[in-house]
Amino acid sequence: MSTATTPAHQRPADALRDGDTAARPAPSTGARRLGGVAGWVDDRTGAAKGVTYLMKKVFPDHWSFMLGEVAMYSMIVCLLSGVFLTFWFVPSAGETIYHGSYAPLQGIQMSEAYRSTLDISFEVRGGLIIRQIHHWAALMFVVAVSAHMFRVFFTGAFRKPREINWVIGTILSLLAIVEGFAGYSLPDDLLSGTGLRAMEGFMQSTPVLGSYLAYMVFDGPFPGSAIIPRLYSVHVLLIPGILIALFTAHIVIVALQKHTQYPGPGKTEQNVVGFPVLPVYAAKAGGFFFIVFGIIALMSALVQINPIWGYGPYDPSPVTAGSQPDWYMGFADGALRITPGWLEFHPFGYTLSLNVALGALGLIPVMYTITGAYPFLERWVTGDTREHHLLDRPRNAPVRTGLGMAAMTAYGVFMFAAGNDIMAVLLHMSINDITHFFQVGLFVLPPLAFWVTKRICLSLQRRDRDMVLHARESGTIIRTAHGGYFERHDGIDEFERWPLVQHEAVAPLELPAGTDANGVASPTARSERLRARLSHFYFKDAVNPVTPAELAAAHPGPHEEEVPALEHDADHFVGIEQDHADGVGAPRH
């Protein structure tokens, strides 16, 4: 929007031409044509405004912001490859005899579903690689969703105003594993059938309703012929529909709320420092899609996944050693493996299989409820109702980071427990010992992870303080003219210092008086006491950032040459959040 400015000494008549824009060179044929099409569309839809808004949207650059993109692209790869598979897959339990080209199964009775999956693998041109792409992309989808979730959690990106998106993300992650399990169960090979058998067992362990539930889902006794077509509808229609709808909402909310950014010089709660979608992010993100697709294709070309021809057709009597679900369902399988058998009870002649129900049925809702509820819990404890667009460095929220690590450890115990038999064989250990290790580990390791993580965070925060106050020890000893000695400390400049001091100081909430002026007990006293206790747990040993005053006080002494510069720096600090006067604030621009 630049206009020609008029130098003061020019004649008044020249001002007549003020506001004129210089003639532009005629647009190229291509640009004219594109403009024509864009204009045609805009005339009929009014899309220009929205598209302009989106194209100008600024996104900050950081590798960890691209984990969500990996998830998104893996999902798109799943959708594309999945459409290809539907052209040949026959979702039927109808019986047939195999006469395809895989010799070790010649003449064997199997279901249409299994035969068509074999045909996709051995008869359809390019079928095996697409099948492997579909499966690897599904594994990578859930891997990337988890990694993305870790990033969002540990940087505090779930805080206001992004709680809704955190909840949507939690639901997406749950849907992803259900979708994956439905797909894993479709080919009707020995492994997937064993998985379904396990699922039926989980349902049956539901108190009171169990057998009715299983009969309803399987339309009769296991395995029946209904489950495969039903799972097919769920896998290709129902869950993908919900998944895409929620995922779209997830992305739209990200676009409407500005993207979070890591703290740094010039980055505030009011701005986003980065590059606009057009041309930079469109190119980067578009290119990244092909990189993700390429990596998945590479994995699929080099490494076998789910060799269904090896497992053989499903038959309820056999089972193979090393029957595991795909990794994302491993935690539920692991929970089942480490739940002790004595939790089965027989009250009044009925069987109550808590040995199955606790791990296999109870864990998933409990885990996802805690995950979804965490932002609201933290908000209540901290009493922080402000918006946050600057991310926390994980070390600056030691208790949150510790809780996250404890949760991941508990999840890891469950997940690795699902591989107890594989570990026993590969490590030449007793499967009983490994199982006992996980049983004890479930209770011991998460608190240990919490404690270790929190101590590491606090140490790193102290190191940051030390770095700001004393900078780097250079190891160079200098003798002054008077014969004194000191070690030269290499200064850090204000750009290096900024990330170390930008965060706010925190303190536990004060417990309000339990009674009002008239001595009447407050109706919320109990919850306030709990809140104060939790706040104490979060912030009692907080290490707060260096204040400008501390910074100024720390730099008299022998480094004469540094002091003027530091004082100069301190003059340039102003508080940006006036309600936190002890925060160092942002440099003025």
Added chain:
Amino acid sequence: MNALAARRPRPATTVLLLILALVLGAAALVTFATRPASASSAASGDQIAQGKALFQASCASCHGINAQGTMTGSGTNVAGPALAGVGAAAVDFQVGTGRMPMAAPSIQAPRSKVQFSQEQIYAMAAYIASLAPGPAIPTAAQVDFAKGNAAVGGEIFRVNCAMCHNFAGSGGALTRGKYAPSLAGSTPTHIYEAMLTGPQSMPIFSDSDISVVGKRDVIAYLKAISKEPTQGGSRLGSLGPVSEGLFAWVFGLGLMVAAAVWLGKKAA
């Protein structure tokens, strides 16, 4: 790309390797197919005497001087079981796979280096077989897997064997440190003998459980899946979803993050 192209095996190499494998396989076949026949048919007195001497020198510490078995002396623990009636097949399997003599007491005798020549093993087998009747070493015809039906063998394998040995015969865990070993590289005769004699934790699959023809089919199946090309790429040990998940997290996510870091660092 050039490095990749240079490492790619040339078609001629693959063909040559295949031919070599075929020749070696045929040679091994001939070796194993001819010997047991001579051993089981003619157990001469000399052979039994030689076997007895070998047994007393190498096995008697645990199994007793007359193969009557011994106790460790603590509780009811057995140092070595009595061997009368285990048959020549058990000796050929245990000694022929290096499981016996055991180097040290352990939960399970692991497969290891074979300590005796095949002649000596036959001699010991003849000695043990002379103590009491037991399963004999299978004949060449019984283990001639070329005549077996791999598809039927696959069904028998999945119903009877896969629960411990895994669908691809990669092995699996049993309780308290015991395990079902991988079947890769096992000879047809040893597979047959294992089914016949039920070594260690393995059940016995007598001829009424799995017929003579059925056993041959199982061997045919195992040989078929070990010879088949690895469709779809590396098998990751044929251990199922655990190794796949590990690969996705380590290799897959590792590459994705590396690409993201590279893109994030790229100046716009």
